[in-house]
Amino acid sequence: MSTAAPRATGQDHLWSVDEHLEDILATVRPLDPIELQLLDAQGCVLVDDITVPVSLPPFDNSSMDGYAVRVADVAGASEEYPASLEVVGDVAAGAAELLHVGPGQAARIMTGAPLPPGAEAVVPVEWTDGGLGEGPVTGMRARSLAPEAATGQVQVYRAAEARAHVRAQGSDVKAGDRALEAGTVLGPPQISLLAAIGRGTVRVRPRPRVVVLSTGSELVQPDGELAPGQIYDSNSFALTAAARDAGAIAYRVGAVADDAETLRTTIEDQLVRADLMVTTGGVSVGAYDVVKEALSYVGDEDEPGGGIEFRKLAMQPGKPQGFGSIGPDHTPLLALPGNPVSSYVSFELFVRPAIRTLMGLEDVHRPRVRATLTAGKPLSSPKGRRQFLRGTYADGAVTPVGGAGSHLVAALAHADALIVVPEDVTAVEPGTEVEVVLLG
Numbered sequence: 055m056s057t058a059a060p061r062a063t064g065q066d067h068l069w070s071v072d073e074h075l076e077d078i079l080a081t082v083r084p085l086d087p088i089e090l091q092l093l094d095a096q097g098c099v100l101v102d103d104i105t106v107p108v109s110l111p112p113f114d115n116s117s118m119d120g121y122a123v124r125v126a127d128v129a130g131a132s133e134e135y136p137a138s139l140e141v142v143g144d145v146a147a148g149a150a151e152l153l154h155v156g157p158g159q160a161a162r163i164m165t166g167a168p169l170p171p172g173a174e175a176v177v178p179v180e181w182t183d184g185g186l187g188e189g190p191v192t193g194m195r196a197r198s199l200a201p202e203a204a205t206g207q208v209q210v211y212r213a214a215e216a217r218a219h220v221r222a223q224g225s226d227v228k229a230g231d232r233a234l235e236a237g238t239v240l241g242p243p244q245i246s247l248l249a250a251i252g253r254g255t256v257r258v259r260p261r262p263r264v265v266v267l268s269t270g271s272e273l274v275q276p277d278g279e280l281a282p283g284q285i286y287d288s289n290s291f292a293l294t295a296a297a298r299d300a301g302a303i304a305y306r307v308g309a310v311a312d313d314a315e316t317l318r319t320t321i322e323d324q325l326v327r328a329d330l331m332v333t334t335g336g337v338s339v340g341a342y343d344v345v346k347e348a349l350s351y352v353g354d355e356d357e358p359g360g361g362i363e364f365r366k367l368a369m370q371p372g373k374p375q376g377f378g379s380i381g382p383d384h385t386p387l388l389a390l391p392g393n394p395v396s397s398y399v400s401f402e403l404f405v406r407p408a409i410r411t412l413m414g415l416e417d418v419h420r421p422r423v424r425a426t427l428t429a430g431k432p433l434s435s436p437k438g439r440r441q442f443l444r445g446t447y448a449d450g451a452v453t454p455v456g457g458a459g460s461h462l463v464a465a466l467a468h469a470d471a472l473i474v475v476p477e478d479v480t481a482v483e484p485g486t487e488v489e490v491v492l493l494g
């Protein structure tokens with residue numbers, strides 16, 4: 055085996071950001087659909103069109119607490135000349151056996167209760183004396199306190215048109231209508247509709263399971279003691295949080311030491327619960343950058359189509375990257391650089407779209423806007439690299455936060471946008487319009 059340092063080869067070709075992203079998106083495929091309980095399907099993409107099995111509302115019902123009446127009985131009613139009706143009983147929401155409302159009669163009815171046969175309209179209780187004989191009331195007395203109010207006489211002070219305060223059967227959706235289309239992302243309102251039409255489970259593309267693994271012998275778990283030369287592992291936390299934010303079920307695997315064999319067995323162990331793996335660190339050109347070394351031997355070496363390719367991108371931060379698939383199931387793996395800002399920016403640009411593609415979402419990218427650069431001095435950017443500077447965006451203007459250094463986590467924590475400086479631009483004057491990625 056040669057012990058000479060690596061020499062420059064054709065592999066030193068710089069990939070553009072777009073080429074790398076295209077390669078990832080061309081490889082990653084939406085996950086197979088599964089049937090999930092409604093709440094487990096939140097945020098997921100519906101696979102089938104959903105047809106309404108039963109109309110909503112399923113029956114004519116009252117939209118107010120009041121009295122179900124016949125229109126002719128209350129015609130011309132006023133406070134001076136009220137209509138006096140006999141109350142035949144209560145119709146509460148959920149009532150199965152309905153009273154019949156005949157001429158000169160009324161049924162006391164609650165919001166959501168079925169309109170009883172014979173009745174044509176509902177008058178709100180505020181238009182009546184509530185059966186108390188003392189003028190208009192503001193509400194009903196509780197049944198437990200005044201059971202007698204379910205019978206006796208009620209004075210109605212206003213007329214009502216046919217169907218007044220009645221929600222018609224099927225006025226929301228009708229049986230046979232399409233409730234939701236395949237491709238819909240299930241948010242709370244969509245879950246509400248599915249529950250309302252009686253669907254307890256739905257077929258969706260599941261949230262991808264993403265395993266995030268950081269590497270580096272210098273890394274210590276937060277809360278631990280730092281020995282000389284050590285730092286806290288922030289990347290695995292940042293990327294796990296970012297994966298969750300993108301819609302994944304994310305598992306964080308704490309820092310693995312710079313040892314190829316340990317790393318390889320850890321990755322192999324994690325494969326069973328991963329639809330996508332993300333590593334950070336160990337992808338540059340140092341003697342302890344073990345990710346490259348380890349990843350060429352993960353899983354079944356004889357499986358065709360596997361393997362991770364390590365590349366240099368025309369990008370800053372985020373120059374060294376790895377991408378490919380590993381193990382018997384060809385699980386996609388993105389190997390991100392270790393510098394904290396590099397790994398986060400790489401996640402936003404490459405991992406987030408991959409997660410969203412696995413979910414079957416149409417819209418996989420962060421929104422981009424044009425904004426006017428507000429800065430005290432011009433921005434400088436390396437020639438031939440697309441730079442992603444951190445900034446804050448508001449009202450069409452973007453302001454840089456911190457410098458270009460890929461170790462500046464404090465500045466990143468105060469940013470909500472990335473300022474994009476194209477490859478052919480080396481200086482950007484304040485007042486110039488720039489492209490901005492909104493981090494949300």
Ligand SMILES: Nc1nc2c(c(=O)[nH]1)N[C@H]1C(S)=C(S)[C@@H](COP(=O)(O)OP(=O)(O)OC[C@H]3O[C@@H](n4cnc5c(N)ncnc54)[C@H](O)[C@@H]3O)O[C@H]1N2
Nearest residue numbers: 268270287288289290335336337338343373391392393396
């Ligand atoms: N001679 C060269 N050196 C470097 C090059 C190069 O082209 N030639 N590229 C630089 C660039 S750009 C980057 S980015 C980094 C990428 O390095 P690695 O991916 O190998 O990452 P490490 O060496 O493991 O770590 C880099 C840096 O980040 C810190 N780090 C790593 N992991 C974490 C973590 N989980 N939490 C917090 N901080 C972490 C680590 O301590 C290092 O300071 O390479 C440059 N070098």
Ligand code: MOO
Nearest residue numbers: 371372373396460
């Ligand atoms: O590419 Mo490194 O990610 O510039 O710091």
